[in-house]
Amino acid sequence: MKPSDILIKKLKHHSQLDSADVAAIRSLECRFRELQPGEDFIRQGDKPTESAIVVEGMVARYHTLANGGRQYISLHLSGDWPDAQGLFLEEMDHSVCAVNTASLCAIPHKDLICTFRARPNVGFAVWRETLIDASIFREAVTNNSSRAGMTRLAHFFSEIYFRSNANGLVEKSSCPLPLSQMQLGETLGMSIATVNRHLQKLRRSRAADLRNGRLVVANFPKLSSIADFDPKYLHLQVQPKV
Numbered sequence: 001m002k003p004s005d006i007l008i009k010k011l012k013h014h015s016q017l018d019s020a021d022v023a024a025i026r027s028l029e030c031r032f033r034e035l036q037p038g039e040d041f042i043r044q045g046d047k048p049t050e051s052a053i054v055v056e057g058m059v060a061r062y063h064t065l066a067n068g069g070r071q072y073i074s075l076h077l078s079g080d081w082p083d084a085q086g087l088f089l090e091e092m093d094h095s096v097c098a099v100n101t102a103s104l105c106a107i108p109h110k111d112l113i114c115t116f117r118a119r120p121n122v123g124f125a126v127w128r129e130t131l132i133d134a135s136i137f138r139e140a141v142t143n144n145s146s147r148a149g150m151t152r153l154a155h156f157f158s159e160i161y162f163r164s165n166a167n168g169l170v171e172k173s174s175c176p177l178p179l180s181q182m183q184l185g186e187t188l189g190m191s192i193a194t195v196n197r198h199l200q201k202l203r204r205s206r207a208a209d210l211r212n213g214r215l216v217v218a219n220f221p222k223l224s225s226i227a228d229f230d231p232k233y234l235h236l237q238v239q240p241k242v
Helices: 003-011 019-026 084-088 109-118 120-146 149-166 181-188 192-205 220-227
Strands: 031-035 040-042 050-056 059-064 070-076 095-098 102-108 174-176 208-211 214-217
Touching (some): 003 050, 019 109, 050 109, 070 120, 084 120, 120 149, 149 174, 149 192, 149 208, 149 214, 192 208
Antiparallel strands (some): 040 095, 050 102, 059 095, 208 214
16 A cells, blocks of 8 residues: 555544545655664654654654653554654654654655645644644553553553554454563553563453564453543544454
């Protein structure tokens, strides 16, 4: 599937696009970039001139801490637009890196702005994409600050599985999640020992497990019950079956 078609499919999850909107998106030229695990696409403090769509793999937004550590603040799958906010920022306040080997399609900001002026509905769809990102951020803040550890991990797994299913990335009840236990801890505000303890509990519950870079969900209703997961904050017009 072409990058433009991947983006169109994602935007149609939450927005109406007519044939002229679709044609305008398909006319955008993009620069492909392959990233290795841990490699940055853009860094905190950079002045952005282009935005990227994830074609394959997984990328993460993160903040760099004073001690050199990282706080992962969001994960992005195929079809996601991890730095659309950069369109209207003079300087990046976060970095975007590859979690595993990832392929991105970078589109110059000037071309995007021209498309938004010609086809305002495309601009509204991208704006809605950023608002949904903000909704996911708010849920992550609640998850990391107010939920118990087991519930927190289960909620994170539920969201990744639900989003992956919507994006067509689930195969045989599993989806890519190439995070180490250290990276899980950096995402969820847990120590490695705590992550390991809760992973073992989830494994024993037979709801979900993390194996060789894939999230395996044996019982999604049970996982989502442990997580107290309600997908309304993802604002999908068509709810995928899980």
